[in-house]
Amino acid sequence: MYRKDFTFVLFFLLLVGIMQAQQNQDSKKNNIFEALSTPDSITHATVKIHQDKRIEQLLANKRSLNSQDQATANGYRVQVFSSNVQRTAKNEAFKIEKQIRDAFPNQTVYVNYSSPFWKVRVGDFTTQSEAHSFRSTIINAFPSMKSEIYIVREQIIIPVSK
Secondary structure, eight states: OHHHHHHHHHHHHHHHHHHHHHHHHHHHHSOHHHHHHSOOTTTOOOOOOOOOHHHHHHHHHHHHHTSTTEEEEEEEEEEEEEEOOTTTHHHHHHHHHHHHHHHOTTSOEEEEEETTEEEEEEEEESSHHHHHHHHHHHHHHOGGGGGGOEEEEEEEEEEOOO
16 A cells, blocks of 8 residues: 555656646746737637837846856946935935936946945946946936946956857
C-alpha cells in the first residue's frame, strides 16, 4: 500500500513539474499584451485593451535595456533631483522624471530609490565633458533646478555594436 501511495505522489509531482515548465515556456513567448489578447482556450473570450501606446513602448524599452546587445561601463549621469522627504520625494521624483522625458525624449531618465533618498538621473555619458555639456542644456531648460543639478559617476549602459 505504501509503495502505491509513493508512486502516485511521485507521478503527481512529475506531472505538476511538466505542466509548470510548459507554462513558463509559453509565458516567455508572449508579452503581457499578447497573452491577454489571445482567446481563452475554453470560453474563447478575449480581452480588449484600450491604452496609451506609450505603455507598450516603455515595456519594449525596458526589454531592450535587458537584452544582450548592451553592456555597462564606468561613466557619468546628470543628477537633477535628490530628496529624503518621505511625504513628497517619490511624487516629486516622478514629476521631474516626466518633465525631463518630455523636454529630452532622446535621453534615458532613471528614477532610483536608495533608502531614504529618491534620485532622478539622466543620460549615459562616457566622458565628463559630454555630461557637463548636457548639464548646461538642462540648466538652460530648467533654471529653477540649477542648485540641484550636478554630475555623478555611475555605471552606465552602453550599446554594443554588432
